[in-house]
């Protein structure tokens with residue numbers, strides 16, 4: 001069971017809670033770099049600044065801990081207008097109701113993958129988006145088959161619109177959920 005204020009994850013040794021304060025955010029930003037570096041090798045400066053962008057300052061962040069160690073994190077931004085979403089152009093043909101939540105920056109350390117953490121962060125974020133009276137959610141996951149499939153299972157629709165980023169081989173696909 002989880003709630004936005006923070007509680008025990010369904011995985012016994014993991015605790016999920018809201019991240020807050022400079023120290024939490026510092027650890028979260030380091031974890032993102034660590035996870036993507038383990039996956040992609042050396043990261044370009046462009047990718048690093050994209051991973052740890054200015055939206056960190058207004059976003060909600062959740063983290064999963066084993067003891068004091070942060071092992072996974074996820075971010076959600078809430079925007080009053082669709083035009084404020086970073087990838088707004090990908091949704092311009094879709095008349096999504098607002099406020100809109102944006103799911104992004106999900107990372108899970110390889111040691112704790114396949115235990116449902118990503119799924120838990122998704123559920124937590126949907127629940128918090130509802131609490132905050134958001135009327136839709138957007139996400140632009142890597143189109144690796146798996147993440148889009150999981151989001152489809154939660155009710156997300158695909159726009160069919162993809163983007164490629166200079167630092168990645170696999171395109172990202174724009175998806176949305178009407179709440």
Ligand SMILES: CC(C)(COP(=O)(O)OP(=O)(O)OC[C@H]1O[C@@H](n2cnc3c(N)ncnc32)[C@H](O)[C@@H]1OP(=O)(O)O)[C@@H](O)C(=O)NCCC(=O)NCCS
Pocket residue numbers: 035036039106107108109112113114115116117118119120140141142146147150
């Ligand atoms: C993508 C990523 C976030 C997934 O995290 P995760 O916590 O392993 O995800 P989950 O555990 O919720 O789901 C992963 C798989 O484990 C399975 N799973 C979930 N709970 C499980 C359990 N208790 N036992 C066995 N398998 C389980 C899921 O069904 C899913 O199966 P699938 O890959 O066949 O679809 C993680 O691999 C990651 O950080 N990758 C690098 C960064 C990245 O790609 N971020 C997302 C960008 S869009």
